[in-house]
Amino acid sequence: MSVREVLGEEPEVAMAEERYRVIGEILSKVFRGARPLTLSDLLDEAFLNRYLGIPIFLTLWWALFRFTFDVSAPLSDLIDIIFSRLGEFASSIIGNEWWSAFVSDAICGGLGGVLVFIPPIFFLFFGLALLEDSGYLARAAFVVDKILRPFGLQGRSFIPLLLGFGCNIPGVMATRTIPSERDRILTICVNPLITCSARLPVYVLIAGAVLGAYASMAVFTMYLLSIVLALLMALIFKALIPYFRRGRRAPFILELPNYARPTLRSTLTHMYERGILFLRKAGTIIFLGIIVVWLLSSHPWGAPLDQSYIATLGRWLEPLFRPLGFDWRGAVALFFGFIAKEIVVGTFAVFFGLGEEAEIEEVQRSIVELGVFTPLTGFAFMAFTLLYIPCLATVGIIYRETNSIKWTLFTVIYGLILAYLIALLIVVIGGLMGLG
């Protein structure tokens, strides 16, 4: 007979209940009268309210989201401009054409591409440190735990998942707040399915080009699909992968700390400790990735992009994507998108000879005129973009956070398979329904 059967409940829960019963007994002997109300009691009336608790949590998350991405934007732009000027300066003083392009596009462009992520990362961790040090983050986990539990996730998974809507990198990094290793890995595995802000321009481009009046609905569907599939995959992984089923699921016991006023020193220290990891870890991976893409897209040296190695790769990949209705341009755009989703729109622009800074309407017009996508294959392309790995930096962060090549590969491969299957399903079902 197990301890659980003897106690009639989880041992951890029984121990916690007993601990607080003893504390209550001691307090009743040493204190007279009712326990005085504290500020934490008052705030918890609202923050842990059955009906308002979750809306308050979502409101605070929205504030954190805006703080992370909107307030940090000028600093990201400043870094971007500094590195593009540095690139221009380097190309003006280096005589050799290849070295000039390498230093300005690959080195300066690559470094700039990494460093623009620093402001939102640091702002995010500043905001998270404020919430954590104030004692609210523990309440947030408590509030959403009941919703996520049926899907095999826990309350602390919610913040990493929600942060993923901004960027999957801080989303994956935020899983550090989850103490259970299995729950942490599961949250990391499904985090890339949350549609990050970098994917939005791709949706807007394709939906605006081929879906006409249904464009907004199609974009909204991507967000909905993102949430549904993340929860569904968590449920499936939990059911099918022995690692996530190994042992008994620990009950979610959380001692709620008193609310506290965060100190600037403590908040800045937490922000620095977590944020600096991004520089050390992801920086090297995305930087190297960008250099590799540059080498592939600019060689053979002097050849136009459609004759480069990357285009050759696209044509090689084309048969694989043909069932989905994507030509070699779609395949190459998805390949570039593996490095960073921001590159997809620019890639199409380059293919149409419009340059990377082209207006989105020009690119959309070319997509329609050249028949790159039908409404159905365009929608399938959007779904594929949503579901395969967000960017190389996310892969790097997943590797660093799981410290496992197995989980990293698993996340990349299942994402690709899921993206392919869902896109194929869209094309097949849509085709059977006569949509095209």
Add this chain to the structure above:
Amino acid sequence: MAEALRLNRGIAIYAAFLGVLYLIIGLMEFLSGLTPHLGELSPWWMPRDIFSGLSALVIGLLYIASSTSWRRYESMGYLLVATLLSAIFAVLYLLIAGANGLDSLIVGEEWSWMEDISRPEIWLLLPSLPPLILSWRMAMRLKPEVPTSEA
């Protein structure tokens, strides 16, 4: 102690007024963001922002909850959190306005500062200040000192 924390009728009515104001603003922002047609009809200073609209609705509901439970000590909790969220959003939108201004200087694009600083959430902080100060003072009577976190 709990008895001493009840809101008086005047504050409860004021909280209800603020709640209704936030609910109206939130609903307008939400509907303007949801349907382009309504967005065109709404005034220029009204942001078309679904999630900010929902956030304003939550603040409004907290003020309403505070006023409807004014005879109980919980009302103080609702009022505290409502005013806290009002302050957070006002400061946030001011920061965003500042960031947009800075960004326009850096990138060299035009900045519509009127649009940024005319957000209702910024201006609603002013009427939220009296209950914020009052509820904070009352809450501070509970504990002489608020603990601070250390690194």
